[in-house]
Amino acid sequence: MSIRERLSGNEASAIAMKQINPDVVAAFPITPSTEIPQYFSTFVSNGQVDTEFIAVESEHSAMSSCIGAEAAGARAMTATSSNGLSYMWEMLYIASGSRLPIVLSLVNRAVSGPLNIHNDHSDAMGVRDAGWIMLFSENNQEAYDNLIMAHQIAENSNVMLPLMVCQDGFITSHSIENIELIEDDKVKEFVGTYKPEHYLLNPNEQIAVGPMDLQAYLFEHKYQQAEAMRNAKKVILDVADKFEKMTGRKYGFFEEYKLDDAEIAIVCMNSTAGTTKAVVDDLRAKGIKAGLLKLRVYRPFPVEEISKALSHLKAVAILDKTDSVNAAGGPLFEDVTSALYTQNVHIPAVNYVYGIGGRDTTTKDISKVFEDLQAIVADNSKIDNPYRYLGVRI
Amino acid sequence: MAKMHIDKSTPASEITKGGTIYQAGNAVEFKTGDWRSMCPVWIEEKCKQCGLCFPVCPDDAIPVNKETLNREDFNYDYCKGCGICSKACPFGAIEMREGGKI
Numbered sequence: 159m160s161i162r163e164r165l166s167g168n169e170a171s172a173i174a175m176k177q178i179n180p181d182v183v184a185a186f187p188i189t190p191s192t193e194i195p196q197y198f199s200t201f202v203s204n205g206q207v208d209t210e211f212i213a214v215e216s217e218h219s220a221m222s223s224c225i226g227a228e229a230a231g232a233r234a235m236t237a238t239s240s241n242g243l244s245y246m247w248e249m250l251y252i253a254s255g256s257r258l259p260i261v262l263s264l265v266n267r268a269v270s271g272p273l274n275i276h277n278d279h280s281d282a283m284g285v286r287d288a289g290w291i292m293l294f295s296e297n298n299q300e301a302y303d304n305l306i307m308a309h310q311i312a313e314n315s316n317v318m319l320p321l322m323v324c325q326d327g328f329i330t331s332h333s334i335e336n337i338e339l340i341e342d343d344k345v346k347e348f349v350g351t352y353k354p355e356h357y358l359l360n361p362n363e364q365i366a367v368g369p370m371d372l373q374a375y376l377f378e379h380k381y382q383q384a385e386a387m388r389n390a391k392k393v394i395l396d397v398a399d400k401f402e403k404m405t406g407r408k409y410g411f412f413e414e415y416k417l418d419d420a421e422i423a424i425v426c427m428n429s430t431a432g433t434t435k436a437v438v439d440d441l442r443a444k445g446i447k448a449g450l451l452k453l454r455v456y457r458p459f460p461v462e463e464i465s466k467a468l469s470h471l472k473a474v475a476i477l478d479k480t481d482s483v484n485a486a487g488g489p490l491f492e493d494v495t496s497a498l499y500t501q502n503v504h505i506p507a508v509n510y511v512y513g514i515g516g517r518d519t520t521t522k523d524i525s526k527v528f529e530d531l532q533a534i535v536a537d538n539s540k541i542d543n544p545y546r547y548l549g550v551r552i
Numbered sequence: 553m554a555k556m557h558i559d560k561s562t563p564a565s566e567i568t569k570g571g572t573i574y575q576a577g578n579a580v581e582f583k584t585g586d587w588r589s590m591c592p593v594w595i596e597e598k599c600k601q602c603g604l605c606f607p608v609c610p611d612d613a614i615p616v617n618k619e620t621l622n623r624e625d626f627n628y629d630y631c632k633g634c635g636i637c638s639k640a641c642p643f644g645a646i647e648m649r650e651g652g653k654i
């Protein structure tokens with residue numbers, strides 16, 4: 159029997175890490191993810207895990223320590239937010255380029271400046287090309303489940319890429335919700351033991367990790383990484399199947415909420431999906447065919463699948479919780495519309511930048527988006543400006 | 553692990569993940585001599601075999617005969633043309649010439 163609990167997103171993530179019992183955790187505190195290493199260090203002090211906890215002096219060192227540990231043959235994890243992730247930036251590429259399946263719990267927060275400690279996705283979106291698998295979580299349950307699935311995906315020999323699990327700062331990380339935990343022994347069996355093929359502490363094989371890689375070789379190594387990211391798609395689904403057999407909870411690249419017969423829909427990630435579901439239910443009660451596509455797997459980006467799932471819509475709104483400040487729309491909008499274009503799916507699409515710096519996004523805001531979509535459909539799909547804002551004072 | 557050979561024609565499908573090198577002591581396969589833009593030339597008749605040049609070579613590019621203990625001609629596979637040996641030579645027996653070739 160699974161364990162019913164009530165936990166915040168941070169507590170749920172720390173408990174997932176406790177059950178995974180990694181060899182090394184190296185982390186530096188930063189709001190709003192501070193509680194993850196804080197809770198975890200108590201598990202270490204209480205002897206509930208065997209982990210070597212490294213209290214580093216910066217996030218750059220946190221990721222560097224994880225890289226060293228992982229290259230040595232250990233399973234390494236960390237947690238961070240916002241500028242902490244920015245400070246890791248250089249090392250994130252070294253982790254993925256050296257094919258080290260480190261797992262990071264990212265509690266999304268606005269990247270300064272001006273200084274803001276609240277939620278948006280500018281931190282995650284700043285590293286979207288760093289070669290990390292990126293999973294997004296609507297609530298504490300998904301943040302927990304995604305972490306439990308993380309190592310099986312990242313460490314697969316056809317993948318060998320680092321992975322980050324995202325959840326919304328404060329909204330998810332500090333809100334206490336009901337959750338179903340998996341028993342310790344089941345997690346242990348599911349996650350298994352990390353058995354790397356090549357590692358630095360193997361006395362029988364002297365290897366060099368991260369050597370000079372000039373014109374004749376780097377291109378091939380980057381191609382291998384891209385191939386691994388493509389391979390990750392199948393592995394993510396296989397692991398989700400295995401997870402469903404254990405827990406009954408189903409995961410895919412995305413969740414389709416009343417999308418089958420929808421005429422208008424929203425695409426978004428993380429906690430806003432919960433708000434959108436409430437609005438979709440309201441609209442459905444009024445006979446309006448509204449739907450939601452909640453993206454879970456942002457990297458690798460499921461181009462064919464997402465295009466197919468949206469292809470029947472009369473209009474779609476893609477919500478970005480970050481502004482690319484590029485006069486051309488947010489990253490999720492660009493990825494979704496690029497996918498639609500290459501898959502020859504032509505549906506009216508608009509972008510909304512919303513929720514920046516923790517600006518509250520209510521059901522009223524989401525209702526406004528659906529009203530706009532209805533107006534687009536009523537007006538023969540005419541879109542004057544696809545690059546829109548939600549909830550900003552202009 | 554079997555000895556592997558990776559060179560400029562190896563496709564991505566056969567190259568090691570992340571560039572990891574599985575065999576120790578293979579720096580010898582990396583011929584750094586093609587970085588050279590100045591080239592030392594050993595003038596054997598001026599050389600007194602004093603032994604001052606080879607200890608200062610940062611790359612072991614001046615081979616020494618194990619029996620006679622005399623130096624031999626440069627190993628241009630690894631000489632990067634830094635010119636330290638030429639500066640160290642008291643007899644003008646090492647001339648630096650423009651270009652990577654002798």
